[in-house]
Amino acid sequence: MPKRIFYGLSVLLLSAVQPVLAQQFEAPGSRLLATGGASTIEGSGGGGIVPWATLSSYADEGEWGATVQMTEVQVDDFSLSVQGASFNWNNRVEVSYARQQFDLETIGGELEQSIWGVKARLSGDLVYGVMPQVSAGIQHKSNQTFALPQAVGATDDSSMDYYVSAAKAWLAGPFSRTWVANVTLRNTEANQLGLLGFGGDKEDSREWVGEASVAVFLDRYWAVGVEYRQKPDLLSFAKEDDWKDIFVAYFPSKHVSVVGAYADLGSIAGLESQTGWYLSVQASF
């Protein structure tokens, strides 16, 4: 783990659990513990790789909230670092920003992009009522290292993803545990999130992909779950696979959440079966 990441994660953790500092950010919002979820690698509130219909932080009606996050993913031949922040107004609108650095450890080089996201809750509530919470969002992605993506066939250095998500919690689901499920439909032309640019020589069109997450809370603080994310496959130089992970999430308080996962990212840039670890820390205000 690079030194700056270790430092950043430590500061985040300390600031989130340190009681004196925490007091200055008393009452991070009225929504129930864990309903703020985690931060995705694209900045939006959600699971780890799938944006959820839930909005980040614990802000409820009449409140605002914010989060900062750091995420590290380490697979066989690549590593991804993400730093992000989000803002939630009234549990109605979420604005998020994330920076990604993708280190091509075996091939050599680094790819970078930044992502602005906006998500709006359209209807429903995650916990209450029969209907799921439904949200729609956009992610504007711009790749800052387009030379390599262009060389392998990408056509654009920036693009938008559009998505619709539905999420529902069952307070006493199977085994009398609380379960949460989320499905997301995304319209995209991003190659490997956009790190390899947008559009491609094999196919230069947008497509709809499906994403899903299921989690079960073992108690009030610990959850385990799985995520699946379909991906487009637009570049001819290398096949792009769907992503999946299994995760453990810990919500010791409303100030901080920690997610660890084992991720299977399939083939990336011609290097097969990339599997490895994912660690994300989020502080909520």
Place this chain on the structure above:
Amino acid sequence: MKIWVSAALVLLGSMMSGAVQAQSSELYQQLGERSGIETIVEEMLLGVADDERIAHYFADVDILRLHKLISEQVCNVSGGPCEYTGDSMAVSHNNLGINNADFNALVEHLIAAMEQENVPVAAQNELLALLAPMHQDIVE
């Protein structure tokens, strides 16, 4: 012979109904029956009284009566031998202007009280699931 069969049937019948009753009040037992529920509700209300987000709703409320009614209600929905004698949720919360954040604040105090009383997570979840539908009658 006939007598034995009827006796067995009666015995079986009483065991079955006993089993059903035990099952329906398992949650009630896990909450600590009447005294456990009264303690949980008391702790919840103490938490509420200290919570500036929602304490003002309870400023002019007869807190002992409220404690009695909520305890009755929890006892009743959890399968205990209690009659709820208060008004419906819609009537008792009419025009109070309670929003989602207020409702969640109360739920938080209920959860904290159950954690404090070491109520098993499964029982916590079952009670929360039984109470959650009241959201639509309480929140405006």
